[in-house]
Amino acid sequence: MVATGAAAWSSAGGASAALVSSHQQRITEGVAVQIAEAAPQLSYPPDQESLDRLRQAVGGDTVVTFGDLASLHGLDTSLIPAELSTAVRSEHRLAAQRITLEDRSGLLVGTPVMITTPEGSRSPSGIEVYTLRDLAGVEREVDGIILAAVATAAAALPLAALLALLAARGVLRPVRDLRDTAGRLASGDLDARAEPQGVDELAELTGAVNDMAASLQESMATMERMQADARRFVADVSHELRTPLSTLAAVVEVLEDATEGMEGDARESARMAISETHRLVRLVEDLMEVSRFDAGTARLHTEEVDVSAAVRDSLRLRGWSERVQVEAPDRTPARVDRRRLDVVVANLVGNALRHGAPPVRVLVLALPEEVRITVTDSGPGLGEEVLPSVFDRFYKVDAARTRTPGSGLGLAIARANARLHGGDLTAADTGSGARFDLVLPRRAEEQ
Structure with a gap:
């Protein structure tokens, strides 16, 4: 559009300048x-009559001068610019200059x-002629040219705008499609693909994005299969271990009663053996609970x-x-799963007692729509490197403490129960x- 306007203006200016010059x-x-x-036909030196005849021959608004003599008609000598009179009088040449009245x-x-002498030489006679010619006609022609250029530009601009929009649409549509495809991929729709258009670099980029999406989809499918197999394996192993462990736990209880009569070693x-058996039982129970969350079979059984x-x-x-130390109202009614609430509280307080330092405090706060339970201790706390992973499965703050009583699943199970x-x-x-903050709605829906 700018180019169209510039071309029209340039052509109008060039045509106008050429017309005025001509x-x-x-x-x-x-x-x-x-x-x-x-x-x-003039006499030299000329008299007033000769100057008048010359003025009449030239016509129009003209001034003819010779020394102190002058013949004037319609032109004031004060309008003659100094540059023009210098060119005529001193340089003895014809000159022209536009003036505006x-x-x-x-x-x-x-x-x-x-x-001109008989020998052909030329010399100034001392007669100077100044005449004013009207440019109104040529100015009207110039105005017509400019008006035609404006009309042409006005007619061409819509076409130029249409062509620009079509060109931009042709270029930007693949970009928008590619952007939308990338957004769908980022939101989790791994089936999203963009249709390549043309054979340019943008089409190559679209093909590369499609290949990346296909590879990502295949990798995610493989990962999901592996995760499903791992969850199924954990669930199957936990289930198969439950029966023999129950038998082993019963035997351990008998053995525990008989330890007082045994020798030192x-x-x-x-x-x-008793301690490790109890630990193994707890680990299997935690694994079974985790497998239920993964399978989506964990259910709430709420009550007041x-x-x-x-x-x-x-x-x-x-x-x-x-x-x-417990700080709690006398009564805090809420509809929750009692067993799962007990699991969460026992886990948080047990961790505070094992890994923190006294005093350990539990604060129960009743809000209009929720109940907040805060457990704090006075131990070493949780560093910045620990906080992002504290709820990860099998995560322990000290990797060297592999024989601690916990399984590394307690906090993960506690958070899963809270979100359930x-x-x-x-x-x-x-x-x-x-500090651990447990937030439960006052009216949890049974699942």
Whole structure:
């Protein structure tokens, strides 16, 4: 559009300049011819009558001067520019200059009258002729040219805009399609593909994106199959181990009753076997719980529960009431799964007692739409490198502590239980210990 306008303006300017130049040349040539025809009939030195005849021969608004003599008609000598009179009087040449009057524009032509001797030499006669020619006609022609250029540009601009839009659409449509495809891939739609258009670099880029999407889709499918196989393997192994472990646990209980009558080394070996058997049972139970979450078979069995009383019962059953400070309202009713709430509270408080330092505090806060349970300790806390992974499965803060009582699944199971209720479990470092915040809706929907 800019190019169209510039071309129209340039062509109009060029045509106008050429028209004005041609018109000026015709005027100056005409004046020169008129003077040349009238000059032989002049007497030298000329008198007033000769100057009048020359002025009449030139016609129009003209001034003819010779020394103190002058013949004037319609032209004020004050309008003659100094540059023009210098060219005529001192340089003895024909000159022209455009001037603008109040109501019109004109071309002022000035020329000396030259005397030609029989030998052919030329010398100035001292007669100067200045005549004003009207340029109104040529200006009307210039205005017509400009108007035609504007009309042409106005007619061409819509076509130029249409062509520009079509060209931009042809270029930008593949870009938009590719952008939309990338957005769908980023949102998880691995079936998204863009249709290559043409054979240019953009089509090659589209093909590369499609190949990347296909490779990503295949990799994700393989990974999902591997994860499904791993989950199925864990579930199957846990299920197969449950029965023999139940038998082993029963045997261990009998063995535990008999350890007091054993010798020193035998007693220590028996106690170690008992401890490791209990740990293995807990690990298998945690693995089975994780497999239920992965399979989507974990279900809530909600009931009206006094959360404050449930927290105190969980601590009392495990013998922690004397070691933990509880701040809770007398009654905090909420509809939750009592068993899963007990699992979460036991896990958070147990971690605080094992890995933190006293005092360990449990704060129960009743809000209009939710219940918040906060567990804090005064231990070393959770560093910045620990917080992102604290809820990962089998994660332990100290990788060297491979024989700790926990399985590394407790916090992952606790968060899964919280989210099963429609709530969440978060961790933070207070600067003087660790803090875990459990948020549960007051009315969890049974699943």
